[in-house]
Amino acid sequence: MSAAIIDGKAFAAGLREKVAGLVPAFEAAAGRKPGLAVVIVGEDPASQVYVRSKGKATEASGMASFTHKLPAETSEEALLDLVRQLNADGAVDGILVQLPLPRHINEQRVIATIDPDKDVDGFHVVNVGRLATGLNGFVPCTPLGCLMLLEDRLGDLSGLNAVVIGRSNIVGKPMAQLLLSKSCTVTIAHSRTKDLPALCRTADILVAAVGRPEMVKRDWIKPGATVIDVGINRIDNGEGGTKLVGDVDFAEASEAAGAVTPVPGGVGPMTIAVLLRNTLVSAYRRAGVPLDKGTI
Numbered sequence: 565m566s567a568a569i570i571d572g573k574a575f576a577a578g579l580r581e582k583v584a585g586l587v588p589a590f591e592a593a594a595g596r597k598p599g600l601a602v603v604i605v606g607e608d609p610a611s612q613v614y615v616r617s618k619g620k621a622t623e624a625s626g627m628a629s630f631t632h633k634l635p636a637e638t639s640e641e642a643l644l645d646l647v648r649q650l651n652a653d654g655a656v657d658g659i660l661v662q663l664p665l666p667r668h669i670n671e672q673r674v675i676a677t678i679d680p681d682k683d684v685d686g687f688h689v690v691n692v693g694r695l696a697t698g699l700n701g702f703v704p705c706t707p708l709g710c711l712m713l714l715e716d717r718l719g720d721l722s723g724l725n726a727v728v729i730g731r732s733n734i735v736g737k738p739m740a741q742l743l744l745s746k747s748c749t750v751t752i753a754h755s756r757t758k759d760l761p762a763l764c765r766t767a768d769i770l771v772a773a774v775g776r777p778e779m780v781k782r783d784w785i786k787p788g789a790t791v792i793d794v795g796i797n798r799i800d801n802g803e804g805g806t807k808l809v810g811d812v813d814f815a816e817a818s819e820a821a822g823a824v825t826p827v828p829g830g831v832g833p834m835t836i837a838v839l840l841r842n843t844l845v846s847a848y849r850r851a852g853v854p855l856d857k858g859t860i
């Protein structure tokens with residue numbers, strides 16, 4: 565059996581185009597562009613790459629991008645002051661503080677200071693609660709991107725057995741909530757789960773968000789299942805260099821699954837596309853410009 569490859573790169577490009585297509589109508593109605601503020605503290609090279617690509621993608625979609633680069637020694641109070649300023653700034657619809665933060669800054673306190681209605685990352689407890697209770701809020705970008713890929717592939721998800729490996733606040737838990745909201749029967753697995761391969765074999769939908777290279781093997785996968793690989797792991801390529809792999813053994817999964825996301829080119833590109841989508845939705849909501857449900 566040869567699995568279909570779920571092309572997250574193409575889907576994300578389509579979503580970004582849709583976002584860009586909805587910017588002019590907002591601008592005409594509100595008299596300004598939707599705006600995303602991204603805050604980075606310190607010099608972490610991976611974070612700098614992420615922040616640069618978020619800024620570029622924001623501008624490419626026609627929205628305003630405000631990047632705030634703060635030195636590593638910035639105090640927590642100074643960062644909280646900046647977040648409060650951005651909360652009050654009418655040109656800012658989305659605020660994203662790039663994680664991880666330096667150790668002397670309490671991440672939870674920073675997230676709690678972001679206005680929940682500008683929290684386009686969906687990490688604020690108010691948005692976590694909204695997701696859990698089925699209210700309109702912001703959902704973390706990576707799991708929402710996974711859900712979009714699943715619905716695009718499978719249509720109605722109701723009644724399907726879903727197993728999510730990983731219970732982090734940014735991927736595993738919100739992923740499970742989203743699948744539950746679509747009437748899947750959801751099991752969350754983690755490092756203490758017993759007989760993980762047997763559990764995974766019950767899954768029509770298997771989402772791996774673990775951070776362990778190529779952990780999910782062929783015999784973990786129910787024949788025909790849809791496999792979403794969130795993992796991003798850099799490993800030796802055996803030729804003196806490195807390569808990116810997911811949490812799923814892609815070659816093996818391709819022989820058992822009905823469909824599988826590749827790494828790179830699967831879930832990864834969805835994260836920024838959904839961030840832009842959340843920012844656009846925030847702008848429409850905050851300005852009171854109507855946006856039909858289901859438009860994006």
Ligand code: NDP
Pocket residue numbers: 706729730731732733734735736753754755756757760773774775776794795796797831832835
């Ligand atoms: P975390 O480290 O926060 O969580 C990992 C989860 O995996 C934990 O719940 C942990 O269990 C579980 N786990 C670890 N080892 C095992 C094991 N042997 N068996 C079963 N479960 C295990 O990671 P994140 O959720 O932040 O990220 C997961 C992966 O997704 C990473 O590779 C990350 O790079 C990637 N990622 C990709 C994104 C994208 O844009 N595509 C965005 C965000 C993350 P326990 O809770 O018991 O410790």
